[in-house]
Amino acid sequence: MAATTTQPPSPLPPAGEVIEVENSEPGSPDAGSRSSGSGRSSSEYSGWVYHLGVNSIGHEYCHLRFLVIRGKCVAMYKRDPHDNPGLEPIRKGFVSHTLVVEEVGRKKVNHGDVYVLRLYSRLDQTKKGEIACATPGEAQKWTEAFEQAKQQAEYDLTRGANWNRLQSENEGLGKLVRIGKGPEMLLRQSSDLQSHERVNTNFGGDTGDALEAHEWRFVRTLNGIRIFEDIANSKGGKGILLKSIGVVGANPDSVFEMVLSRDKHKRHEWDMLISDLELVETIDGYCDVVYGTYEPKYLNWWKSKKDFVFSRQWFRGQDGAYNILQSPASHKQKPPRHEYERTHINPTTWEIKRLNTSESTPKCIVTRMVEISPSFWDRWRRRTSSNFERSIPFALLSQVAGLREYFAANPAITPDFPSTVVKSKVSESLIIQSELEYSEPNDEFYDALVRGESFEGDSDDDDNDDDDVTTPKAGKVKLKNVSWAIAGLAMKRTKASLERSELVTNSIPIAIDMSHFHGTVRQAKSEDDPNSWSSPGGEKFMIRGKTYLTDYAKIAGGDPLLKLIAVDWFKVNERFDSVALHPKSLVQSEAAKKIPFILVVNLQVPAKPNYNLVMYYAAEKPVNKDSLLGRFIDGTDAFRDARFKLIPSIVEGYWMVKRAVGTRACLLGKAVTCNYLRQDNFLEIDVDIGSSSVARSIIGLVLGYVTSIVVDLAILVEAKEEKELPEYILGTVRLNRVNPEAAVPI
DSSP states (O other): OOOOOOOOOSSOOOOOOOOOOOOOOTTSTTTTTTOOSSOOOEEEEEEEEEEEEEOTTSOEEEEEEEEEEETTEEEEESSOTTTSTTOOOSEEEEOOTTEEEEEEEEEEETTEEEEEEEEEETTEEEEEEEEEESSHHHHHHHHHHHHHHHHHHHHHHHHTOOHHHHHHHOOOEEEEEEESSOOOOSSOOSSTTOOOOOOSSOOOSSOOSBOOOOOEEEEEEETTEEEEEEOSOOTTOSSEEEEEEEEESSOHHHHHHHHHOOOHHHHTTTOSSSOEEEEEEEEETTEEEEEEEEOOSSSTTOOSEEEEEEEEEEEEOTTSOEEEEEEEOOOTTSOOOTTEEEOOOOOEEEEEEEOOOSSSSOOEEEEEEEEEOHHHHHHHHTTSOOOGGGSHHHHHHTHHHHHHHHHHHOGGGSOOOOOBOOOOTGGGGGSSIIIIISSOOSSBHHHHHHSOOOSOOOOOOOOOOOOOOBOOOOOOOOOOOHHHHHHHHTTSOOHHHHHHHHBOTTSOOOOOOGGGOOOSBEEOSSTTOSSEEEOOOSTTBEEEOTTHHHHOOEEEOOSOSSEEEEEEEEEESSOOOOGGGSTTOGGGSHHHHTSSEEEEEEEEEOSSSEEEEEEEEEESSOBOTTSHHHHHHHSOHHHHHTTEEEEEEEEESOHHHHHHHOSOOEEHHHHSEEEEEEETTEEEEEEEGGGOHHHHHHHHHHHTTGGGOEEEEEEEEOOOSGGGOSOOOOEEEEEESOOGGGOEEO
């Protein structure tokens, strides 16, 4: 169905970046303690987006709009209100504490690709509005902006503040944050649309938050790119892993867009193999199937034309890094062709991470992993075969060098260093005062988005005036050495000191008899015991150290504070919440009622049928109400969402599953919907994995290999203030080759 859009003005204004504004978290006892006088100051986020929807006669539309988020107020304009004082919004609303922002992923609109965000209330999922961004980086920034507005709404709710009181107390804006380069056309002929961002944590290098089993050895240099072989004895692998690593002079968004691009004119400049691509099917916003052909002009030992079909899955982490998984596939729409030999592209991955340097131009580390046949690799290493340089794995590994040279030869598509737009508080009275400052919007913003679009065409915006900009200082380069690592060991909390700070010290500990607690998954008797669980130590997980706020140093975790007492594995037709309230739940047993505190983590796995993985953690003493854990247990949902963190690690399993899951810590409350139930002596956290398209895609991949996977999980409450550091691990679990067939119906 044809979509209508506008012709955006030119030239483009400078790009902006998201600034992390230091506000107290809603629901925390410290909320508002740093503000003086009238309380919490708000920030404004603004930029160009695409508004997607269906009008009253059923036609799909895609309109270029300028979006402004100030505090918890949201307004949408046809033009930039900063350049058009007095302009009234065409849509307006407010953000409530029940808002859900779902990243739908990539979508084709008007022959171009955009990245869609879906907005709705978790209390009413019948009304959903959509906006779209030019890059996944911009989509992530808008997600964070709505999260800030949601936290503001939660904070206001806890104060019981009414609308007029909030407006009269408002001191003004702390910062003005401009997101994205826009406006830009949906049919993007040029690459001049990259967004910039400055990551507020140092994650350079190839490290995560859990130790991995790979052991990489450098074997050769290929066109200036280092090639490594994984020499570890991986039990779950199917072949030999090779990887090429290079530094590319562009930001991760630019490289990600180029890798996924099907524009053959661009791909011909850097990709000698997969340069002619055709979209076969879009599975969802994070997965598609493509078809390609190749005429062997350079890999001349091939005797005929080749074609191939493969699937692509992609994910963007909370740290801004990208993972792209590519696997050989078949598709009924692309049967074998006459005169073409169907070839399988080796299973491969891309990893694209920002490189933090003191230089003024953005750079990223690009890693290409390829799985090859052990016999072929052994022949090449013994020099009995000289065909490696004319093989598909060689062409795949060479793509990193091609990207590096492509961006070096095209500096126009490599954006400048990000700029920060900061304006005075006084000047902000122009922005949305007539519509948002003095009158309360009637709709939540997702409601305003859903209402039918008018048939008016968009008038062209005037050219933008140059904004006053300031260039931030280059980010600090993280330095590590052996002496600092040794000193960091002394900064780890001991189990005794941890209990003194988080638990009530003068109470008598309860002896927990494990024989009284039996889940549907048995406790492991040995390391090779399938369909079982155990509780590993925390030394393989990297957590924030005492000095993290100044040098980003992380330390190995210690023993968990809470004891894992049981694990349940259920299968259900519908989503199963409030497991602890079920009459047959372990929590309702007489033995459990004697335990001072139980944390129930209910991971809801979307599948057919649905699964629930439930873990029960117990404290031997009551929790100190003033501790970080105490504030988390009795805090608001917004405070919990901002602090509940999980670190995954695939100990054994297929390498592509390892790369998809990763080892990065994830704030679950920001990635998926978490519901909390606080009663009696327990807190239950229901983690709805199906609420995120990205999480659904990853868990779908994991379930395909789950019977051969050993996975470690660590849960913790994130420390964000100096008095809360160093972090500690709340609980761990190792799941050993869990069998879906063994799940118990409930």
